[in-house]
Amino acid sequence: MKVKIPTVSALVLAMTLPLAAEAHRGWLLPAATVLSGEEPWVTVDGAISNDIFHTDHAAMRLDGLKVVGPDGEEVEIQNGHTGKYRSTFDLQLTQQGTYRVFSASGGLNARWVTDEGERRFWPGRGETPAPGDFEKKVPKDAKELTVTQSSRRIETFITAGVPTDEVLAPTNQGLELVPVTHPNDLFAEEEATFRLLIDGEAAVGAKVTVLAGGMRYRNSQDAIEVETDDEGAFSVTWPDAGMYWLSASYRDDKATAPATARQGSYVATFEVLPQ
Secondary structure, three states, X not given: OOOOOOEOOOHHHHHXXXXXXXXXXXXXXXXXXXXXXXXXXXXXXXXXXXXXXXXXXXXXXXXXXXXXXXXXXEOOOEEEEEOOOOEEEEEEOOOOEEEEEEEEEEEEEEEEEOOOOOEEEEOOOOOOOOXXXXXXXXXXXXXXXXEEEEEEEEEEEEEEOOOOOHHHOOOOOOEEEEEOOOOOOOEOOOEEEEEEEEOOEEOOOOEEEEEEOOHHHOOOOOOEEEEOOOOOEEEEEOOOOEEEEEEEEEEEOOOOOOOOEEEEEEEEEEEEEOO
């Protein structure tokens, strides 16, 4: 089954929370990403925080969250709950193989200046656009009109038994990660390679930041920062075992009209195991 990605103005609508500050980072955190046994269970947390994997800002809403199993079919989450600072849910892995847990969205954003010199934005904060709203609410002849085609994706990967590749195929919508190294086959002090695509094409020059969990207990973030090559590829050597947060951003002028710019953001959580 092909899972349809909801078209909205930004992932903020799927989360129902604005990412107002650069320091506020969204994430999905499984208790473990590699499990064994028959039909194991795993609990996943979702939040937006200042420190990675520390619930100190707001919960990620579960609206729009999808889970796709090894056979490509959507899997229902269980025991979902949203609290003040985090959401949590359980997932039963009834099939052997790799699952993809994600929230993704995309749409148009516009900004312009009125004849009176006031700055206007569409859609407004907390507004969910309806079909045709762009044509009705954004003046085509507005001063300094900028229309951006945006996409956002937050995800993680969980495997029961032997890793499989079926759910790793790209949808060719927005900024996506295509693993060269399987995301549930990562080990400390070993190099892993991934590719980033934007609407199915290589995202050349995308900026990538990797942060280890536990930054609350470090004096510095110790960020790993890399940039994708001409094929959209990049590599990371994991310094230690643990949970890692990866963030990527991309922007160009190859948007589809009426947009004049295209931008994408991508976030994933990976578990790195000891050798």
